[in-house]
Amino acid sequence: MKDENCIFCKLANGEIPTATLYEDEDFRVILDANPASKGHALILPKEHYANLYELDDELASKSLVLAKKMITKLTPILGCDGYNIVQNNGEAAGQTVFHFHMHLIPRSKGDSVGLGWKMSALKDEDKEDILSKI
Ligand code: 5GP
Ligand code: ZN
Numbered sequence: 001m002k003d004e005n006c007i008f009c010k011l012a013n014g015e016i017p018t019a020t021l022y023e024d025e026d027f028r029v030i031l032d033a034n035p036a037s038k039g040h041a042l043i044l045p046k047e048h049y050a051n052l053y054e055l056d057d058e059l060a061s062k063s064l065v066l067a068k069k070m071i072t073k074l075t076p077i078l079g080c081d082g083y084n085i086v087q088n089n090g091e092a093a094g095q096t097v098f099h100f101h102m103h104l105i106p107r108s109k110g111d112s113v114g115l116g117w118k119m120s121a122l123k124d125e126d127k128e129d130i131l132s133k134i
Helices: 007-012 057-078 124-133
Strands: 020-023 027-031 041-045 082-086 102-107
Touching: 007 027, 007 041, 020 057, 027 057, 041 057, 057 082, 057 102
Parallel strands: none
Antiparallel strands: 020 027, 027 041, 041 102, 082 102
């Protein structure tokens, strides 16, 4: 299904032209309009799913295989040293466009891409709480 109010549905299906790195029957891979680094790309399914919670299982599997294929091809082309694969679900997690997408972010040693979090120590009470409920 497509969502007529969704910009990523329009980009993924070619209704709005965009810089496309790859396309098949399920996905389009495009350059992000606001790249964290040169080559920052987005994997977009052509069908509308708001996030990973909603994504079809087969497309979920295919999207990671495609991420692997894309970074394997792009790493020597861009001359980067590694990649972050980032996938945000929900506003609290930084999602701003509510059509599932995976970010492919090229990384170079010493770059200034600001991905990260402050690490803490795992608390026994948190560990016990989670393990007792899972
Ligand atoms: P999110 O924060 O939802 O994980 O990421 C949304 C991403 O989509 C951002 O990195 C943003 O730059 C990118 N983006 C938003 N609108 C457009 C657009 O119209 N074209 C392209 N190419 N990227 C977009
Ligand atoms: Zn959409």
